[in-house]
Amino acid sequence: MFMLEKAMAGSRRYWLWIFCLLAVIGTGLVCYLRQLDHGLGITGLSRDVTWGLYIAQFTFLVGVAASAVMVVLPYYLHNAKAFAKVTILGEFLAVSAVTMCMLFIFVDMGQPARVLNVLLYPTPHSIMFWDMVSLGGYLVLNAVIALVTLRAEREEVPPPGWIKPVILISIPWAVSIHTVTAFLYNGLPGRSLWLTAILAPRFLASAFASGPALLILLCLLLAKVTRSPLFREPVQKLGVIVTYAMSISVFFVLLELFTAFYSQIPEHTESLRYMFAGLDGHTRLVPWMWTSNALALGALALLLVPRYRHNDSLLAIASGMVFFSLWIDKGIGLIVAAFVPSPLGAITEYSPSLAEALISLGVWAFGLLILTVLSKIVLAVRARSLMEAVK
Amino acid sequence: MNLTRQAFLRLTGIAFLTGAARKLVAAVTGPRWAMAVDAAKCATQPNCTRCIAACHQAHNVPAIPDPRHEIHWIAKEPFARTFAAEEDQYSPVRALPAMVLCNHCENPPCVRVCPVQATFKREDGIVAMDWHRCIGCRYCMAACPYGARSFNWEDPRPYIHNPNPEFPTRTKGVVEKCTFCAERIGTGRPPACVEACPQKALVFGNLADPQSPLRALLASRRHVRRKPELGTQPNVFYFL
The missing domain is CATH 1.20.5 (Single alpha-helices involved in coiled-coils or other helix-helix interfaces)
Structure with missing residues (x-):
């Protein structure tokens, strides 16, 4: 079933890693049980800042999920052979990221037992309904595509014909999940930081930088673990994609800054001022945002110079910088800052509580566990076919 | 058959x-229910919070000391904050009190975004809530441009010191807000805050009836609404 048996055999290091992940998941679960018992009051959220780490992680991870399209599209539409070996990894990365997205939404619910009300009372005028539809669909699409193509690879037969249209559907579907996620925010009156038509393109640009950056790190890691040179070419191609997407992402942020600060409309500048300079002495986000900026500029410097980008170690460093920079931007700043100041002009600062951070880490560990198991299956299938080729 | x-x-x-x-x-x-707040009358009693007390007593609103977890259905805020964009630093009304509550918007963003229709618009204009359906996603709180909604970050019952058995208490994990006292106007009584105001600074009435005192007041006195530019069409009016 799903070739799971291939994930059950591994080295000591593999099992150690699995047990570490299980320990983090367990800690998160214990904290979640406390949250379930006491309520969301154990988080750092408040009446003024009602969404925080959970929803921000969700937003960031939708981007990671959507970015699978950056390997699927060149491979299937442009026949970019370099991506033959990484499309399945990209799709499995999407499966793991969407699973984390759903868990982050779930842990953010005040009444998780009632979450199926969303299906019981389907409400098309709520964007959250469409987000559920698009995320659920995307999870199924990627899981089916990756498993079917991997099975074909194992049997050394071409994938069945019916999978091609499914793959083609998954391409616009990837764009739709992040567009709909942007619509969650940018259709709200009175949250000026989000009320910008460029939010969806901005989300997509940052997603197409952070997701492939993570995929580069994953490929380099797998290449190191399995001592195989298989991933050199796709990694360099992904580097080019990250370079373009990161440049566009930074450009979009600059557009936002120009519009807000040249027009000088207070509502449009306040949240941005809170992020980058602080408001009335409240500066909790400022060091984070400048770290993000510094990482973004540093990463661009490494990526834009071909000599640096072609060096695998420097590319890995740049990818890590891109990922962390965009994680701060989307995984903290963009969600929290929209609530500051409040509709009545109050400034309430937010920082996650320990329990909230541990629950979030637990969800990340769960996603990593899925990714580890799925990558293991891919490697096991390929190791066998490689061995047969040698014979 | x-x-x-x-x-x-x-x-x-x-x-x-x-x-x-x-x-x-x-x-x-x-009927189309609406309310008007007479700020000048309200200002004659600077320390009065009787409308707040009456509302919160009638609806079992908990008195949570932690300001981050505070729940309120109606609150007193100066014009300088409620109408920050309109009232410049020389305005004589900056210090006037404006009672803030749910505006029961004609076009409510909270209703638009709720994924389970736990908050909905009634035919009489009241934006009501079903606390048994709410999943606690707080999307309505992000959508409300007035900060009218509160969330139960923990079990509210230990903070309800004198519970009113006639009205339900809420559980942790759901959003709540002013209901224009739907349970009272159904039996012909005015909302609790209106009844409690010693200055008659709060006027509740039927916008659909041209003869109603509220319509007469609106026709004769200059008034403002909060953030009308957002297109929500609030049904709470403020006389200066």
Whole structure:
């Protein structure tokens, strides 16, 4: 079933890693049980800042999920052979990221037992309904595509014909999940930081930088673990994609800054001022945002110079910088800052509580566990076919 | 039972039409509830919070000391904050009190975004809530441009010191807000805050009735609404 048996055999290091992940998941679960018992009051959220780490992680991870399209599209539409070996990894990365997205939404619910009300009372005028539809669909699409193509690879037969249209559907579907996620925010009156038509393109640009950056790190890691040179070419191609997407992402942020600060409309500048300079002495986000900026500029410097980008170690460093920079931007700043100041002009600062951070880490560990198991299956299938080729 | 298919279809059709017609008639002839706040009258009693006390007592609103977890249905805020964009630093009304509560918008963003229709617009204009359906996603709180909504970050019951058995308490994990006292106006009584105000600074009435005192006041006195530029069409009016 799903070739799971291939994930059950591994080295000591593999099992150690699995047990570490299980320990983090367990800690998160214990904290979640406390949250379930006491309520969301154990988080750092408040009446003024009602969404925080959970929803921000969700937003960031939708981007990671959507970015699978950056390997699927060149491979299937442009026949970019370099991506033959990484499309399945990209799709499995999407499966793991969407699973984390759903868990982050779930842990953010005040009444998780009632979450199926969303299906019981389907409400098309709520964007959250469409987000559920698009995320659920995307999870199924990627899981089916990756498993079917991997099975074909194992049997050394071409994938069945019916999978091609499914793959083609998954391409616009990837764009739709992040567009709909942007619509969650940018259709709200009175949250000026989000009320910008460029939010969806901005989300997509940052997603197409952070997701492939993570995929580069994953490929380099797998290449190191399995001592195989298989991933050199796709990694360099992904580097080019990250370079373009990161440049566009930074450009979009600059557009936002120009519009807000040249027009000088207070509502449009306040949240941005809170992020980058602080408001009335409240500066909790400022060091984070400048770290993000510094990482973004540093990463661009490494990526834009071909000599640096072609060096695998420097590319890995740049990818890590891109990922962390965009994680701060989307995984903290963009969600929290929209609530500051409040509709009545109050400034309430937010920082996650320990329990909230541990629950979030637990969800990340769960996603990593899925990714580890799925990558293991891919490697096991390929190791066998490689061995047969040698014979 | 002997029912032909034709008769069944006819009956179903008639039932649907009757339902739709009743809704239409109710929407056209029914009341449209709204409120006006007379800031000058309110200002004559600077330390009065009787409307807040009456509302929170009537609706079992908990008195949570932690300001981050505070719940309130109605609050007192100066014009300088409620109308920050309109009132410049020289304005004589900056310090005037403006009671803030749910605006029961004609076009409410909270209703638009709720994924389970736990908050909905009634035919009489009241933006109501079903606390048994709310999943606690707090999307409505992000959507409300007035900060009218509160969330139960923990079990509210230990903080309800003198519970009113006539009204339900809420559980942890749901959003709540002013309901324009739907339970009182259903029996012909004015909202609790209106009844409690010693200065008669709060006026509740029916916008659909041209003869109503509220309509007379709105026709004769200059008034403002909060953030009308957002297109939400608030149903709470402020006299200066």
